[in-house]
Amino acid sequence: MTTTQTTPIIGQATRRVTGPLKVSGQATYAAEFSKDFGPELAHGVLVTTMAASGRIASIDTEQAEAAPGVVRVFTHLNAPELPYEEPVMRPQVQPQVGDPLRPLQTDQIFFSGQTVAVVVAETLEQAEHAATLVRVTVDEAPADTNLHAARQRPEADEEQDTPRVSAPKKPAENSTMTGRPSDVTVGDPDAAFEAAAHTVDLDIEIKTLVNHPIEPHATIAWWEGNKLTVHDKTQWVDNARHKLALAFGIRQEEIDLKVDALNTAKDAVESVLGIRESSVRVITPFTGGGFGSGLRTWPHTFLTAMAARELDRPVRLVLTRAEMFTSVGHRPHNLQRVRLGADADGRLQSVIHEGWQETSVYEEYTMNLLNTTRMAYATPNLRTTYRLVPLNVQTPTSMRAPGECSGAHALEVTMDALAAEMGMDPLELRRRNNATHDVQGTPFSSKHLAEAYDLGAEKIGWADRPLAPRSMRDGDDWVGLGVSSTFYPANRIKASASARLLPDGTAQVHTAASDMGPGTYVSMTMVAADTLGLPLDKVRFALGDSDFPHAPVHGGSMTMASVGPAVRAACQAAVQAVIELAIDDDASPLAGASANDVRLEHGELIGPGGRETLMDAVRRHGEPVEATAASGPNKLQMLMPSDYVFHSYGCVFARVRVDARTGEPRVEKVVAVNDVGKVINPTTAASQTIGGVVMGIGMALMEEAILDPNFHRYANDTLAEYHALTNRDAPEIEAHFVGEPDYELNPLGARGVGEIATVGTSSAVINAITHATGVRVLSLPATLDKVLHAV
Structure with missing residues (x-):
């Protein structure tokens, strides 16, 4: 039997x-499939520009083409013109406003690090050498990478090609897809703020962060007649297939797009879109981390497929660590202002959250920067406003918990400031404002945040935490405890x-x-x-x-x-x-x-x-x-009102030490407790939580891509200078889960785990530093120089 x-x-x-x-x-990861091809495999290397704005005046490839082993050098002057057709309805991982960067299809330069040529040679070493021989001259135009200065300019009207600060775009008739989040106002938040017994008003900055998974982005592409096969580092093989088909014009005919096509079975998508998807195959059995950088299909993938078709042989292209800074997006630099007003009992009466975020000059990347604020805490009066600031940078992209991570950080740091202003325990303030529904009045499908608070407080020893800052000392170290709520949408x-x-x-x-x-x-x-x-x-x-x-x-x-x-x-x-x-x-x-x-x-x-x-x-x-x-649900159902708000919830508690002599902060322990419905596998759920916490600590203390203000390029584009948390830096981390299955969301009762722990970690760490030192760091990362004056 x-x-x-x-x-x-x-x-x-x-x-x-x-x-x-x-x-x-x-x-086997994307670049490692090279062993399947032998000497037929050619190797591509990118040539990027140092200029941040302007047009290519000349590009000299003569020396490169004469170098040993070089097969061809592709530039905008000899690359084939590709259709790069855009679907009527763009996938959710792609900006809805603007045009994607189409590599080697224009002489225009939008940002420093933009690809201007691809060298293909018999070996990687030959391609790398030849790439240094390509000479590019750019007629440079003034570039702008200063978010602080750019956000002060007046909002441009809708007629401008590249508005410096963009207001929400009005939706078309009967449309719910605007491409820009709308401003939201409930009640009279300004009057309520002025009348509140206790108020705080903070400006918070989060610098640019870069996705650095252990596996760099790589592509191997080859053609058999009209059939394209690609090994690509991607988080969405179906979208990569779809975008490659559109780029190379692999179509049967034009057919009107049906609203729910993107979420039906693959054969239905093919019949509706009229794309011969069977002519493109994308294979990615393993992805060595992505954190959002693999959601889109980036220029290097199209270039590899283009070179393979033109040369009629397989081509492999692997990004360098420096190219990861400017080729696959980043978490965008953003500025936020949060105002909170509460009554004498600590009940929120007004929440006002404004955000300014960089995007590129050719696309409008938006993220859920303010969504968390609209459902995190109970309040009768609320306003959120969101503005995009086009700069000469590559289009940003998702990075673990995009939007929610940055927005919740600002909100949770301000909540701690409000608790301090009131002389109230910051955990108690959160308990008093725990919401049962979002700001529109829609109830949550399932929520066990109160239980998470209880468990986390017990595990970190919150009951022994004195209220006053600088009241815990251990030898040469100030010690502090911080807390943050966490929220992340339950998507399906x-x-x-x-x-x-x-x-x-x-x-x-x-x-x-x-x-x-x-x-x-x-x-x-x-x-x-x-x-x-x-x-x-x-x-x-x-x-x-x-x-x-x-x-x-x-x-x-x-x-x-x-x-x-x-x-x-x-x-x-x-x-x-x-x-x-x-x-x-x-x-x-x-x-x-x-x-x-x-x-x-x-x-x-x-x-x-x-x-x-x-x-x-x-x-x-x-x-x-x-x-x-x-x-x-299909696409249409996802856009229609629901009887419930689907979210995951939790909290992060952090214990930090700050050296009283140097101001150096170190995280000693983190306890993360999440309500994510039914946990399918506690082992991997805990692993995801630990990974999210590690990224959040890096965001709080170390990570920052520094843009040179004069040359408009990243000055620390190596892992030697861009500091990410390592095993040696990681503290003791505990992962716990509470809550019941959420069968309103799906038959398994499971919600997502991977991103929620990142959402609250940075703010818990900053709040702990404030408790230890009395100084509230408002610009991330909280490097020692920002707390040194306090100790």
Whole structure:
């Protein structure tokens, strides 16, 4: 008899199924597929400009072309003109206003570090050498990279090509997609602020941060006739496939776009868009971190595919660490002003949150900078305003918890300032303002933030925290405790998967999702095994191939909430197919039963006439049984009002030490407690939380991409000078979870985990530094010079 699983798998701490592959070097990442091609593989290297604005006056490639091993040098003068068609409805990872950068299709320079040529040679070393021989002359125009100065200029009207500060764009008739978040006002926040018993007004700055996953971005592309295959570092193989098809004009015909097309099965997308997606295949079985940098398809991917087609041979291109600063986006520099007013009891009466954020001069990148403020705390009066400031920088992009991370930081630091102004415990202030619904009055689907406060306070020892700053000392160190609430939306988008049950007693499950490290392989294997009633080792899960059933972007903490239900639905559909076979099979104890009377329980099909294991029924059939299913709301449903607000919640407590002699801050311990619905795998959920905390500490204390104000380029574009947290810097971190399954969101009851811990960590650390020293650092990162004067 086939082995079955008799105990639940979901909810059990489980090791990664891909762990052995990774530690043994058998997991293959994008650039490592080069071993499949041998000497036919050519190597590309980018040539970038130092100028930040202007036009290319001349570009001399003669020496480069004559260098040993060089196959060709591509510039805007000889690169083929590509269609780069844009869909009527852009994917959510792409700015909705402006035009994407189309590499080597123009002589215009928008920012320092922009690619102006690609050198392709027989070896990487030959390409790197030849790239140094390309001479580029630019007729430079004045560049602007100063967010502080630019935000003071008047708001431009809608007629200007590149407004210095952009107001929210009015939506078209019957449209909910504006490309710019609208200002929101509830009540009379100005009058309420003036009348409040206690008020605070802070200006907070968050500098540019850069996504630096362990795997740099890389692409290998090759053509077989009109068929393009790409190994690419991406967090969304379906979108990469779609964008490559549009770039190279691989179309059958123009067909009107249906609203829900982007969230239907892949074959439906193809029929609606008229794109021969089958002509493009993107393969990414492993992604070595991304943090949002792999959401979009960036210029280097298009250039690699272009070079491969022009040379009729496979081409490999890997970004350098310096190019990671200017080729795959960044967390944008932003300035915020937060005003809070409360009554004598600490109840918020007014919340006013304004944000100014850099974007490029050719696209308007927006992020959810102020969304958290509109649902974090109860208040009768609120206003949020959001302004974009176009500068000569590359278009920013998502970086773990984009928007929410920066916006919540400013809000939570200001909440601590309000507590200090009132002489109130900052945790108590948060408790008193814990909201049951958002500012529009829509209730939350599930919320257990109060329980998170209780658990976190116990684990960090909050009860022993004195209220006054500079009242905890240990030797030469001031010691402080800080707290921050955390919030992140619970996103879910339609996804699909296939399940194949084999006569040998195993199951194969496929979906085009990605895994950049959170444990998608193991968590989806767990969902499939639990649904089928099979042991974990009997399920083989595969992802990262655009030929697999459609899946949404691997970002926004939506993979488990979106793809997990699709995997469950596909497995249930496969079980139903087996039931149909069994009741028509005279050799089965279920023969003649009604399908409605047969159920699956712990891997066994049970009906009125008896029972047999699911896989025994498949084995007797002698052929694989396969089913594909989709699950989740479509695009239209995501835009319509809901009965609930879907969010995850939590809190972060930090204990810091600040050297009283030097002002150097160090984080000693962090406790993160999150309410994320049902936790599928506590092991990987804790791992994600720890990773989020580590990134948040780096944001608070170390990370900053420094733009030279004269030359408009990053001055610290290496990992030697851009300081990110390392293992040695990481403190003791505890990850805990509270809450019940959120079945209003999806059948699994699971919400996303990956980003919420990052949201509150930086503010918890800054609040702890304030408690230790009495100084509130308002510009990140909180380097020692900013606290030195306090000690």
